[in-house]
Amino acid sequence: MLLCLALGSVQARAGDPLPEIVAAVDAGRFAEAEARIAALLSQGDAAQRRALEFERERMRRIRLDFSLDRAAVLAQLRRQIPDLRESEFDAWDAAGLVEHMDIDGERRWFKRSVSNLFRLSPEAAARRAPPVRPFSEGPFERLHPHHAEVLAAAAGGATSVAPRRLEVTQSLVVDADAVPAGETVRAWIPYPRAIPGQQENIRLVRTSPAGGQVAPEDAPMRTVYLEGRAEAGKPTEFSITYELTVYARHFAVDPDKVVPVDRTDPELAPYLAERPPHVVFTPQLRAFSRQVVGGETNPYRIAQKLFAAVDRIPWAGAREYSTISNISDYALNAGHADCGQQTLLLISLLRLNGIPARWQSGWTYSDEDVGYDNMHDWGWLYLAPYGWLPMDVTTGQLDSDDPALRWFYLGGLDAYRIAFNDDYARDFVPAKTHFRSETVDSQRGEAEWRGGNLYFDQWDYRFQWRMLPPEGGRTGGD
Numbered sequence: 001m002l003l004c005l006a007l008g009s010v011q012a013r014a015g016d017p018l019p020e021i022v023a024a025v026d027a028g029r030f031a032e033a034e035a036r037i038a039a040l041l042s043q044g045d046a047a048q049r050r051a052l053e054f055e056r057e058r059m060r061r062i063r064l065d066f067s068l069d070r071a072a073v074l075a076q077l078r079r080q081i082p083d084l085r086e087s088e089f090d091a092w093d094a095a096g097l098v099e100h101m102d103i104d105g106e107r108r109w110f111k112r113s114v115s116n117l118f119r120l121s122p123e124a125a126a127r128r129a130p131p132v133r134p135f136s137e138g139p140f141e142r143l144h145p146h147h148a149e150v151l152a153a154a155a156g157g158a159t160s161v162a163p164r165r166l167e168v169t170q171s172l173v174v175d176a177d178a179v180p181a182g183e184t185v186r187a188w189i190p191y192p193r194a195i196p197g198q199q200e201n202i203r204l205v206r207t208s209p210a211g212g213q214v215a216p217e218d219a220p221m222r223t224v225y226l227e228g229r230a231e232a233g234k235p236t237e238f239s240i241t242y243e244l245t246v247y248a249r250h251f252a253v254d255p256d257k258v259v260p261v262d263r264t265d266p267e268l269a270p271y272l273a274e275r276p277p278h279v280v281f282t283p284q285l286r287a288f289s290r291q292v293v294g295g296e297t298n299p300y301r302i303a304q305k306l307f308a309a310v311d312r313i314p315w316a317g318a319r320e321y322s323t324i325s326n327i328s329d330y331a332l333n334a335g336h337a338d339c340g341q342q343t344l345l346l347i348s349l350l351r352l353n354g355i356p357a358r359w360q361s362g363w364t365y366s367d368e369d370v371g372y373d374n375m376h377d378w379g380w381l382y383l384a385p386y387g388w389l390p391m392d393v394t395t396g397q398l399d400s401d402d403p404a405l406r407w408f409y410l411g412g413l414d415a416y417r418i419a420f421n422d423d424y425a426r427d428f429v430p431a432k433t434h435f436r437s438e439t440v441d442s443q444r445g446e447a448e449w450r451g452g453n454l455y456f457d458q459w460d461y462r463f464q465w466r467m468l469p470p471e472g473g474r475t476g477g478d
Contacts, residue, residue: 018048021055022325028103030059057435062323064457066101066108073098073109080118081127088127096335097121099319112317119316120336138374139366140414143398146248147408150415154250160197162248164415165470166365167205171239171462172445174230178458179449181232188223188428188446189240190362190420191215198247199419201471205241212240213430220423221442225430230449238445245471248415251389252404258300260354261384268382271356278327278425278440279348288332289352299383302353303391307410310346311396313337320456321440339394340377340441344424346393347379356382360390361441362419365465373463375443376417378409 017040024033037052044052068076078084092098097120099110110116118125119135140146146162153161172187179185194202194217204214204224213225226238261268274280292309296302316336324330331337331345343359350357361377378392392409400406424440434453436446444461447454 016048018051018055021052025055025059025062026325028101031104033059054435058323061320061455062101063103063108064455065110065319065323066103067111068109068113070107070109073113076114077117080114080129081124082129084127092117092121092124097124099316099334099336110319116316116336120314136372138364138372138395139370140364140416141395143400143405144414146414146416147398147405150248150250150408150412151404153248154252157252159249159251160247161250162415163245163470165201165243165245165468166465167241167243167468168418169239169241169462169464170445171237171464172447172459173238173461174236174447174454174459176233176235178454179230179236179451181230183230183449183451185228185230185236185447185449185454186432187226187228187238188432188442189226189238190442190445191222191224191240191242192244192362192418192420193217193219193222193422195419195422198249198413200245200247202244203242205243207241208237208239215429219429220426221421221428223420223428223442223445225428238447243468244418246415246418248413249390250408250412251386253300253383253386253389253411255298255300257385258298259384260299261356261382263354268356271358271382272351272354274348274351277325278344279351280326280328281348281352282326282329285328285332285348285352289349292349293353299353299355303350303355303381303383304407304410306346306349306353307391307393308397310342310349310393313342313345315339315342315394321438322436327440339375340424342394343377343379346391350381357391358388359421359424360419361421361424361443362417363443363463364417365463366416368465368467373465375441377441378413378417 017036021033021036033055037056041049041052074084074089077089093100098117099113100107118128150162170189172189174185191214192199192202194200207224207226209226209228215222224240228236228238230236263272292305293302296305313331314336315338318338318341321327321340327341328345328348331341337345340361347357347359358380359377360379364374364376366372378390380388380390382388389411390413392413395409397406398408421442432446432448434448437453437455438444438446447459
């Protein structure tokens, strides 16, 4: 509830000033928002005060994301386009291709706007001077032998196939002197959930410092909690090492057998509903849905249409999610989106059309000789009579004439991803005292001390892995 208030729930109480403050922050009217926050902080209950304080923090985070002035963004561009004309830049900026925000009348540009421009504009990309480095992408974002391996292994009807076992070490390192010497630093590092048929045989090998507290298996956002003492001039380091087996998934769907779900089913009801602030059936979302779905009534065909429509949104590096008041609306309107933004948009559209949908996220990896890993978000949808099926709209449709390969990620997953979270924006166990750095997802970790939250500019994170020999049959559990 606090999170919804803090990020601008549309279900505000009558007379609640928060929605107007959220709107002012979204519009870059920071001085106006700050004046209202300062006047209101002495009033209201604890929940409202915390929500107001978060809007003040959100403005600080937005300034960190939009850190470039005109001279800085032009300097970055000219490192790759030495003969850039300002008129070119102005045209790209006016078209929304260089993400910016006007804060109290001053235009500021997103710190990743230049690299994003080359993803979003073929014209800008063609202007780069050599040597041009290719964009980094995961090995399974294009057709890969692993996809065919999964389909072949699932040909007999199995839905969990092609297992991979690995050892992972995740670290969180707080900067030296970010916390006064002698103070206790609290850290949460993501930890995989045991999910039958998806990831099993999970074993915690060690934690540093020793004695890490593993969240319960039913925690929707699972972590290991650690404490360490800050020392002057030294970073405060935390790490966990674990092993697990990850399975690829594949569900063969016959569209003619798919029927609408029972909307009165209490187990499915939460996954059909709006969930402000990020899953809201806005008028614009409804209009987009009508345009995409048209007269289609088959739930699977509807899902295909929505999946393809969201897949067409170009990928680009994202603002911190905590700075965005409604992520699905942002993904619909920004002209680009990353994996979590696309996933929340697709979840919203599916739910609007009576198809239950939910979130999942964690980390992707590769075979060691490839050396790729990254944070990633995806989801699940429910189709009767098949049940819950995975979906990864950001990886999207694969370039194949074979429908089973083209639609691999609508009903399937590769075996190179670890899920930490089966929901978004849920409390940790134990809960944080201060605001989260990432209010929606949990992949990098979190840290705080009694003086407040430690934001991403005060610590670093690492994900390291090595492949292990496969184990025998599935048993599940830790």
